[in-house]
Amino acid sequence: MTFDSxxxxxxxxxxxxxxxxxxxxxxxYGSAPCTAVLGTSGSxxxxxxxxxxxxxxxxxxxxxxxxFCSENALLPVGDGAIPCITKVDIAPTQLDPKGISVSxxxxxxxxxxPHHDRGTDPYIDDRDYDATGQGTFWGKFRARNPFLVNRPMxxxxxxxxxxxVVYTRTRHYFIDRLELVDAxxxxxxxxxxxxxxxxxxxxxxxxxxKGILDAGIDADDTSLTLSPAGVGDSYxxxxxxxIDDELIDFSGKTxxxxxxxxxxxxxxxxxxxxxxxxxxxxxxxxxxxIPDILTDIxxxxxxxxxxxxxxxxxxDENDTWLGSFTSSVTLSDPKDVKEILKEVLLxxxxxxxxxxxxxxxxxxxxxxLQPVGEVRILDETQHILAGSLKVKDIEKDxxxxxxxxxDEISAVADTDRKNFKTITATIxxxxxxxxxxxxxxxxxxxxxxxxxxxxxxxxxxxRFLVRYATTPRQIEFKLDAKDFxxxxxxxxxxxxxLLQRPDGxxxxxxxxxxxxxxxPIGSQGEYTAMQIYPEGxxxxxxxxxxxxxxxTSASDSEKENYMFxxxxxxxxxxxxxxxxxx
Numbered sequence: 001m002t003f004d005s006x007x008x009x010x011x012x013x014x015x016x017x018x019x020x021x022x023x024x025x026x027x028x029y030g031s032a033p034c035t036a037v038l039g040t041s042g043s044x045x046x047x048x049x050x051x052x053x054x055x056x057x058x059x060x061x062x063x064x065x066x067x068f069c070s071e072n073a074l075l076p077v078g079d080g081a082i083p084c085i086t087k088v089d090i091a092p093t094q095l096d097p098k099g100i101s102v103s104x105x106x107x108x109x110x111x112x113x114p115h116h117d118r119g120t121d122p123y124i125d126d127r128d129y130d131a132t133g134q135g136t137f138w139g140k141f142r143a144r145n146p147f148l149v150n151r152p153m154x155x156x157x158x159x160x161x162x163x164x165v166v167y168t169r170t171r172h173y174f175i176d177r178l179e180l181v182d183a184x185x186x187x188x189x190x191x192x193x194x195x196x197x198x199x200x201x202x203x204x205x206x207x208x209x210k211g212i213l214d215a216g217i218d219a220d221d222t223s224l225t226l227s228p229a230g231v232g233d234s235y236x237x238x239x240x241x242x243i244d245d246e247l248i249d250f251s252g253k254t255x256x257x258x259x260x261x262x263x264x265x266x267x268x269x270x271x272x273x274x275x276x277x278x279x280x281x282x283x284x285x286x287x288x289x290i291p292d293i294l295t296d297i298x299x300x301x302x303x304x305x306x307x308x309x310x311x312x313x314x315x316d317e318n319d320t321w322l323g324s325f326t327s328s329v330t331l332s333d334p335k336d337v338k339e340i341l342k343e344v345l346l347x348x349x350x351x352x353x354x355x356x357x358x359x360x361x362x363x364x365x366x367x368x369l370q371p372v373g374e375v376r377i378l379d380e381t382q383h384i385l386a387g388s389l390k391v392k393d394i395e396k397d398x399x400x401x402x403x404x405x406x407d408e409i410s411a412v413a414d415t416d417r418k419n420f421k422t423i424t425a426t427i428x429x430x431x432x433x434x435x436x437x438x439x440x441x442x443x444x445x446x447x448x449x450x451x452x453x454x455x456x457x458x459x460x461x462x463r464f465l466v467r468y469a470t471t472p473r474q475i476e477f478k479l480d481a482k483d484f485x486x487x488x489x490x491x492x493x494x495x496x497x498l499l500q501r502p503d504g505x506x507x508x509x510x511x512x513x514x515x516x517x518x519x520p521i522g523s524q525g526e527y528t529a530m531q532i533y534p535e536g537x538x539x540x541x542x543x544x545x546x547x548x549x550x551x552t553s554a555s556d557s558e559k560e561n562y563m564f565x566x567x568x569x570x571x572x573x574x575x576x577x578x579x580x581x582x
Contacts (some may be wrong), residue, residue: 016088016521017069017081017156017168018108019373020175020189022145024048024064029037029123033058045123049144066141068110084110084137086186087092087156088521090171093193093353093488095514095531097366097467099345100338101353104193106155106173112138112185138187148175153191157521169484171356193354194361198302198341204334205301206283210234213243213277214256219270223263227281232256240265240282242332243273247282249259266330266411283331290348290449291318293327294341294363302337304361314363321349321365325456327449330411343415353489362489366463366512366532375510376486378477380496385524388478391498394530399443399468402461408448415446422452425462428469443468472531473499475511479525486527488516494529505550509533 025048028036034055038045041054053059069081087109094102102427115137117124153175157167173191181188197203211234213225226232235241237253238260247268251260258279264270283301285293291314298304345352350365380389405420413419432440443464450457475494479486486492490513501506511529519526548554 013160014136014521014523015069015158015160015168016085017067018085018088018189019154019156020066020068021063021152021569022066023050023061023147023151024232025050025053026060026062027058029054033060044128045126047120047144047414048122051146052144068108070113081135084113086111089207090155090517090521092515092517093356094528095351095353095488095512095530097351097512097532099342099351101195101351102199103196103199104171104354104356105176105196106153106171106191108155108189108191109181109420110138110187110189112187115140138185142178148178151175153189155191158517169357172359173356180395193356194304194308195352195354197304198298198337200302203335203337205297205331205337205340206281206334207301208334209241209278209280210280211256213273213275216273216275216277217243218272221264222263223259224261224279226256226258226559227276229256232258235281240332242280242282243277244271244410245269246271246273246413247332268410268412274486277426280332280334282430285327285329285331287326287328289315289318289326290322290344290350291315292362293329293344294352295448297340298345298361305540308359308361310360310362313360321367322350323456325451327451329408329448332411333503343446344449346445347447349463351489355487355489355548357487364489366467375491375493376493377493377508378479378483378486380494380498380506383479383483384494384496385478385480389496389498390474390476391496392474392476393471394474395471397468397530398437398441398471399440399464400431400437400441401425401443402464403442404450404457404461405444405446406448406450407452408458415448417444417446420448424457424461426458426465428465431469433578441468466534467532470534471539473509474531475529477527477529479527481523481525484525486513486516486525488513492529493531527530 025034027048029045029048030036030038035047035058036042036054046052046054048064050056050059050061067081068085069083070085071083085108087107087405088111089107091105091107093104096102110414113136114133115135116133117140120137120140121127151174153173155171155173156168157171173193174196176190176192176196179188179190180186211226211228211231214225217224223535225233232253232255235253235258238249238251240247241258245268246264247266249262249265250258251262253259283296283297288296291311295306295309295311295314298309299306341352348365350363352361352363354360355362356521378384404424404426405417405422406424407421408415409421417423427440429512431437445461447457450460461515477494491510492513493508493510495508497506499509501507509531510533512532513527513529515528517526518524
């Protein structure tokens, strides 16, 4: 019996469980290495949390997991879940096909209640008061664990099997805050996804440097001293700095002194700089791929743990759809992390979102066509719940021309049109014609991330026009739990009478799933999707790698998905016709 077998079963019994991880000390009070002494360190023992610790120097952090469920949950005896959840409200990730997603969040409301402290107080038998009758669970939880922000929490939705076992699918979040809802003892725990770390106002790329010149320098000086004393610790051992409008590389650091200065880099001009001038360390990308740039921004400037980034998946996606191009960009003026992420994603025609089920940051290039067999088909008569499909034209998203500004002039000037040497225009003249919309809709991309020497910029612009030259449609629909394998970020072909062809037959249109939520949890899924390819689109194929089997040895699937070199007539060695470049 599994989650997937239960979700398609008639009479399934949904259940929701919430788990919260808090910091907990693995030491025992008063036993080495803990040096706390009752009566000297405190009038009573701690609760093995950092807030109550009486020997913080030896606090040995581990994790304690609290498990909760609704009061009427059908859980087996001994599961350990505390039945106090009154409401779970999940706001799913909302993908923006032109950039970074809107973060997912979850609000869990609990009922407070008197609690005996068994299982939560490791020294309950040593208290000089009746712990079993003093205080409420959430009141004591908050007092003992005030440092909850960023700690993991999980929302587990699933079913209770006939064997009494709970089978769930887990969504991963991070605690944002714990708040009191009302005086009746309602407590709300708010969790958000990993990308919320990129939204902080104090998170910038590059990080704001605090050093200034201790004394003025001339245009030919090869060393400088930072002030105030000790600020040199916050600078790298080598790198690039900006002083006024000059970029300077340094190759060494001794205390507060930067040495081995190379002046006037990046096309700037060497100049004298006064004492107290700001010395801003730069973020420098030199021949880096888009996944490498995104990873650096997320891990080094947004504080995201690299374990949540599937590097190999990102690399494969990059190699497949963006090729081997790299970017060389210097960021010399601190900007919000989220704004820089948006800029990189728009420039590369890609999207980034948190997959709360896989607990991974997902990144993909929006390419409407996919190899044969990689796109799920949703037929209105077989999958979509009756009466739930809605179709809406999104005129504001239509684009008929893409102006790409390329070849940044200066890394110390504002990122605007004037700071680019070249502009390319990709225009869908047919959609702008008098017989079509008779109007233009412009998308401007200030793109310092794509080298002007490559045709990739034109290709990315063309991908936008394929998706948006004709007014794109947004659909909303519901699926039964049996189809819960459709996820945010999936590409699906939807067949419906509401997507008719000119002859009145049911059309098949390609959509990107931008949002999905369970409502009610465990029973139905509500989905939103944006059209990314017009009716009648074909399928793409990939060039086969050198190690791939040749045509005569290839499987049917490989022949459908990969390009093979034929003779001049397009005929393979077995006289069959393979895929052709149109």
